[in-house]
Each structure stands twice: as C-alpha cells, then as structure tokens.
Amino acid sequence: xxxxxxxxxxxxxxxxxxxxxxxxxxxxxxxxxxxxxxxxxxxxxxxxxxxxxxxxxxxxxxxxxxxxxxxxxxxxxxxxxxxxxxxxxxxxxxxxxxxxxxxxxxxxxxxxxxxxxxxxxxxxxxxxxxxxxxxxxxxxxxxxxxxxxxxxxxxxxxxxxxxxxxxxxxxxxxxxxxxxxxxxxxxxxxxxxxxxxxxxxxxxxxxxxxxxxxxxxxxxxxxxxxxxxxxxxxxxxxxxxxxxxxxxxxxxxxxxxxxxxxxxxxxxxxxxxxxxxxxxxxxxxxxxxxxxxxxxxxxxxxxxxxxxxxxxxxxxxxxxxxxxxxxxxxxxxxxxxxxxxxxxxxxxxxxxxxxxxxxxxxxxxxxxxxxxxxxxxxxxxxxxxxxxxxxxxxxxxxxxxxxxxxxxxxxxxxxxxxxxxxxxxxxxxxxxxxxxxxxxxxxxxxxxxxxxxxxxxxxxxxxxxxxxxxxxxxxxxxxxxxxxxxxxxxxxxxxxxxxxxxxxxxxxxxxxxxxxxxxxxxxxxxxxxxxxxxxxxxxxxxxxxxxxxxxxxxxxxxxxxxxxxxxxxxxxxxxxxxxxxxxxxxxxxxxxxxxxxxxxxxxxxxxxxxxxxxxxxxxxxxxxxxxxxxxxxxxxxxxxxxx
Numbered sequence: 001x002x003x004x005x006x007x008x009x010x011x012x013x014x015x016x017x018x019x020x021x022x023x024x025x026x027x028x029x030x031x032x033x034x035x036x037x038x039x040x041x042x043x044x045x046x047x048x049x050x051x052x053x054x055x056x057x058x059x060x061x062x063x064x065x066x067x068x069x070x071x072x073x074x075x076x077x078x079x080x081x082x083x084x085x086x087x088x089x090x091x092x093x094x095x096x097x098x099x100x101x102x103x104x105x106x107x108x109x110x111x112x113x114x115x116x117x118x119x120x121x122x123x124x125x126x127x128x129x130x131x132x133x134x135x136x137x138x139x140x141x142x143x144x145x146x147x148x149x150x151x152x153x154x155x156x157x158x159x160x161x162x163x164x165x166x167x168x169x170x171x172x173x174x175x176x177x178x179x180x181x182x183x184x185x186x187x188x189x190x191x192x193x194x195x196x197x198x199x200x201x202x203x204x205x206x207x208x209x210x211x212x213x214x215x216x217x218x219x220x221x222x223x224x225x226x227x228x229x230x231x232x233x234x235x236x237x238x239x240x241x242x243x244x245x246x247x248x249x250x251x252x253x254x255x256x257x258x259x260x261x262x263x264x265x266x267x268x269x270x271x272x273x274x275x276x277x278x279x280x281x282x283x284x285x286x287x288x289x290x291x292x293x294x295x296x297x298x299x300x301x302x303x304x305x306x307x308x309x310x311x312x313x314x315x316x317x318x319x320x321x322x323x324x325x326x327x328x329x330x331x332x333x334x335x336x337x338x339x340x341x342x343x344x345x346x347x348x349x350x351x352x353x354x355x356x357x358x359x360x361x362x363x364x365x366x367x368x369x370x371x372x373x374x375x376x377x378x379x380x381x382x383x384x385x386x387x388x389x390x391x392x393x394x395x396x397x398x399x400x401x402x403x404x405x406x407x408x409x410x411x412x413x414x415x416x417x418x419x420x421x422x423x424x425x426x427x428x429x430x431x432x433x434x435x436x437x438x439x440x441x442x443x444x445x446x447x448x449x450x451x452x453x454x455x456x457x458x459x460x461x462x463x464x465x466x467x468x469x470x471x472x473x474x475x476x477x478x479x480x481x482x483x484x485x486x487x488x489x490x491x492x493x494x495x496x497x498x499x500x501x502x503x504x505x506x507x508x509x510x511x512x513x514x515x516x517x518x519x520x521x522x523x524x525x526x527x528x529x530x531x532x533x534x535x536x537x538x539x540x541x542x543x544x545x546x547x548x549x550x551x552x553x554x555x556x557x558x559x560x561x562x563x564x565x566x567x568x569x570x571x572x573x574x575x576x577x578x579x580x581x582x583x584x585x586x587x588x589x590x591x592x593x594x595x596x597x598x599x600x601x602x603x604x605x606x607x608x609x610x611x612x613x614x615x616x617x618x619x620x621x622x623x624x625x626x627x628x629x630x631x632x633x634x635x636x637x638x639x640x641x642x643x
C-alpha cells in the first residue's frame with residue numbers, strides 16, 4: 001500500500017498500487033515465461049524470424065544475409081529481393097485504415113509481458129503462408145554448395161541445402177526469389193537494417209570543455225562511455241576492415257593527445273596496453289573488431305538454429321573447395337592465404353576473422369571436431385580401415401602398461417581421482433603442469449597438455465578416465481572425487497559419484513589421499529607421463545585450437561584480447577630503445593589507482609610519452625634537423641635542401 005496524501009489514518013488516502021499491478025501482471029508473466037520455451041521447442045516461429053527467437057541475435061541476421069549475397073556471387077546466380085516496411089495501423093492516412101488494422105491484428109497492451117510474443121506470432125502467420133507458397137514455386141531460392149550442383153561431392157556438407165524465402169525482424173522483412181514474377185507473387189515484406197558507420201561517431205565526437213586540462217583518467221572514462229560503447233554496438237552488427245579499425249584507434253589517440261597538450265603523439269600500442277602490462281588501458285577499436293569477428297565466425301558455424309547453421313556450413317564448404325582449392329581457410333596452410341579480394345563472395349566478417357586468426361602470435365585455428373565424414377570415407381573417396389572412432393581403449397591400454405600398483409585400499413568396484421596444477425596461481429597463458437591421477441583396481445597418472453588448461457580440466461579428465469576404466473556391466477561401481485560440481489551434476493548409470501570430507505577415517509578418505517599423493521609426486525617427472533586423450537565428444541562442432549594452448553573452450557573474445565595484448569607487450573619491450581623492458585625492475589603490475597582514479601595522473605602521462613620516446617627533452621628540442629642533417633632546422637632547409 002502507498003500513501004497518497006492527507007491523514008495516514010484515513011484508508012481512502014492509501015492505494016494498493018503494488019498489489020494490483022502484481023495481480024494483473026503475474027499470470028501474464030508466468031504465461032510468457034513458459035510460452036517462449038514452448039514456441040522454441042515446437043518451432044512455431046520460422047527459423048529466420050528474429051523477434052523473440054531464442055538463441056538468435058541481430059548480428060546473426062546480418063551474417064545470414066551476407067551469406068546469401070556471397071552464394072549468389074560465387075555461383076553467378078541472379079537473386080531478386082524486395083524491401084518494404086510492414087504496414088501498421090498508424091501508417092494509414094485515413095482512419096479506416098487504422099480500423100482495418102485493429103480488426104486484423106488486434107490491439108496489444110503497450111509494455112505488457114505478452115505484447116512482443118503476441119505481435120511476433122501474428123507476424124509469423126504471413127511467414128508460414130509464404131513458406132507454403134514457396135513449396136510449389138519453381139523459382140524458390142534453394143542454396144546448396146557449388147560442388148553439389150555439379151554432383152561432385154567433396155565434403156559431407158555438400159549434401160546440405162536450405163530454402164530461403166523471407167528473413168524477418170519485428171515489422172521489417174526481406175524476401176528472396178530467383179525471378180521477378182515469383183517475387184511479385186510472393187512479396188509480403190522486407191528486412192531493412194540501417195547500419196551506422198562507426199567512423200562517424202568517432203569523427204564527430206569532441207571532448208567537453210574544462211576550465212583546466214582534463215586528467216587522462218577522466219579522458220579514458222569519457223572515451224569508454226561516449227565513444228567505445230557506440231562503436232562496439234555497431235561492430236557487433238558488422239565488423240569493419242582491420243585497416244579501418246586501426247585508423248579509428250589513431251583518431252581516438254590523437255583526440256586524447258590534443259587534450260593532453262604534449263607536442264608529440266604517443267605510441268598507439270602503449271596507449272592501449274592494459275595497466276598490468278604497463279600501458280594506459282585505453283580501449284582499442286581494432287581489438288574489439290577482431291574479437292567480435294572471430295566470435296561471430298564461431299557463432300555462425302555452431303549456430304543453434306538450423307537455417308543459420310546450414311547456410312554457414314554451405315558458405316564454408318564453397319570457400320574451402322570453390323575458392324581455396326579444397327584447403328580449409330580456417331586451419332593449417334589455409335590461414336596463410338588472403339581473401340581480401342573476395343568481399344562480395346564471402347561474408348566480410350569472416351574475412352576479417354580469418355585475418356585476425358592468422359595474425360595472432362599463437363596462430364588460431366577453427367577445427368571441425370566431427371569425424372563422421374572421415375570415418376565413412378566420404379571426404380577422401382574411400383574408407384581407411386586404420387581409422388576408427390575412439391572408444392576408450394586408449395585409456396585402458398595406458399592403465400594396463402603403467403608400472404604403478406593398484407590401490408591397496410580399494411575393492412574391485414571402488415575408484416578415486418584427483419588432480420594438481422603447478423604453479424597453483426598460473427593464468428591462462430602461463431607455463432603450467434597439470435596432472436590427474438586415478439586409483440582403484442588399477443592406477444594411472446596422466447598429464448594434460450596445453451597452456452589454456454586449469455586444475456578443473458585435470459579433475460574432469462580424472463573422472464572421465466575412471467569411468468572408462470570401470471567395468472561397464474558393474475552397476476555398483478563407486479567413484480570418489482573432491483570436485484564438488486561433478487558431485488552435484490554427474491549421475492551416470494555405471495557409477496554413483498559420492499563426496500566425502502577429507503578428515504573421515506574411511507576408505508574414501510584413504511583413497512583420496514592415495515590419488516592426491518600420485519598426482520603431486522609425479523609433478524617432478526611430468527615429462528615422462530603419458531598425455532591424456534582429448535575429450536572432444538562434448539565440444540562444439542567447430543572449436544578453436546592452437547598448437548601451444550590446445551583446444552580453446554573458454555570465452556574466445558577474452559582469449560583473443562589477452563593473446564593480442566601479450567604479443568603487443570612482448571614486441572613493445574624490443575622497440576622504442578627498449579624503454580618497456582622490465583628485466584631489471586619489479587615484474588609485479590603497478591597499482592591501478594594511479595591510472596584509473598587519480599585526479600591529476602601526471603605521472604601516468606609522463607610514463608606514456610616517455611615509453612613512447614615522445615617526451616619532450618633537451619635532446620628532442622635541439623635546433624638541428626631532426627632527420628640527422630648538421631644544419632639548423634628551418635623551413636628553407638626542410639622544403640629545399642633536406643634530402
């Protein structure tokens with residue numbers, strides 16, 4: 001109850017606003033909460049209708065349309081399209097048009113929980129009607145790979161095909177067809193997105209006027225809140241070329257430099273390095289652009305909606321065989337090829353992603369984890385009898401040949417696993433040693449390869465290995481582990497995962513001690529341990545991989561950013577007369593307060609320009625020619641005599 005006015009003891013001066021709104025909105029909110037998953041499960045909405053579609057983002061639609069355009073150019077096929085905004089009641093000049101719209105669509109309560117779903121379901125009726133018309137239309141746009149059209153199948157994806165009729169976002173839509181008569185018959189609406197140029201929001205931006213020079217800490221906050229937030233939203237829709245992104249970074253750096261008032265511009269790499277790597281931590285458009293493009297490529301190829309994923313697979317198959325001579329452009333030697341001359345035949349975001357992947361110091365590949373095409377012989381024309389699907393025998397063979405003795409505590413159906421990592425606080429790119437131990441009826445110790453691993457990988461690998469070693473027919477098998485998440489989540493028919501505290505004097509505690517002893521003691525001989533098999537069975541169909549780090553299952557945007565900044569920091573130590581070299585100094589990162597919150601932050605400015613070799617000193621202010629001539633640096637010398 002809310003008091004409106006007057007005496008508080010008078011009940012007429014109180015209003016039950018909260019209670020009345022709760023009673024009105026709760027049933028509709030509950031219905032909306034259950035209706036959206038039901039719509040997705042039953043596939044009531046068409047795949048290419050974005051609004052209220054679970055698992056679909058606006059950038060997916062942009063990439064989808066780019067794939068259609070690329071297919072048409074690759075196959076030299078004319079595709080007709082028509083754009084039109086969906087007519088609504090208030091678009092009519094006469095009142096009767098508005099009344100007709102109300103009769104046809106009804107009026108939804110603005111701001112209600114069900115308003116978006118009701119509007120989307122109404123609009124989807126026309127989409128389904130168009131799909132029915134396309135089933136009998138000989139000019140329907142059906143996309144397949146170039147090799148499939150020639151009946152020359154090279155890849156399993158050559159069997160895929162997708163029908164494209166309309167792409168729809170809220171009240172905007174886009175329809176495709178192979179002929180103008182078909183387009184006239186089937187026209188309903190079109191999709192139209194007005195994508196702003198990120199360059200405009202940076203070129204038009206100006207810092208506010210201050211009485212005194214603004215500190216660099218304040219300039220960074222202004223750039224992040226007023227420039228980067230807008231640019232990142234636009235880049236999420238459509239990445240730009242890497243050259244243009246670098247130019248935008250230069251514009252931001254020069255605008256900040258003009259506000260600081262120093263005579264010479266700072267180094268862009270030091271300008272954008274994080275503070276823990278002794279930079280100034282200004283955001284980088286180029287880094288955002290690369291990360292968004294790489295993440296978008298991964299999302300397209302692993303998209304949960306079949307239509308988007310099918311089109312992405314067809315595009316990659318054509319890119320591989322039609323354009324790149326049957327060499328995967330996202331893995332191995334294909335990463336060294338440049339495809340900047342194919343902006344209309346390949347989605348431009350994919351080209352940017354491929355360039356960014358090849359430019360990383362740890363060259364990033366996007367591998368296909370499914371091997372069905374290799375096992376069946378479809379990819380190479382014949383089946384190799386020596387290639388078989390892993391079935392767990394590798395782990396059992398390792399356990400059979402290990403010199404370690406079985407547990408003296410365990411019975412025939414009791415297992416325990418544990419893991420260790422040295423050093424304990426190692427980050428993603430630090431050198432580390434991760435081992436896992438399984439003990440019970442047999443004992444096995446394995447090492448986990450790669451730098452992008454943690455102790456959690458070791459614990460999960462221990463659980464997987466123990467399940468592989470256990471008897472599949474023994475339903476009484478027990479696995480003891482101290483990984484609490486697995487204890488809560490794993491419920492396998494072969495084993496019951498139990499969790500016991502370490503201080504219990506029991507079989508579980510003694511077996512946990514044995515597993516812990518093995519995994520710690522072998523750290524001194526980690527190079528002699530067998531390598532654990534990679535459990536790729538639960539990875540995405542396309543997963544990132546590097547030779548040094550192995551499979552990258554973490555956030556690819558964060559991984560790309562960290563990989564880029566570490567490489568930039570390494571290169572910066574060798575440039576600018578080694579002003580960024582830290583061999584003789586404390587390697588601990590500096591405190592962030594001096595770079596992010598200090599009111600003046602003059603020392604941070606001096607550090608930026610000193611590390612960039614752009615700090616004005618007596619040596620830089622010499623009257624002699626700055627190009628090395630032994631004469632006075634005047635205008636006549638610069639424009640007439642200076643070579």
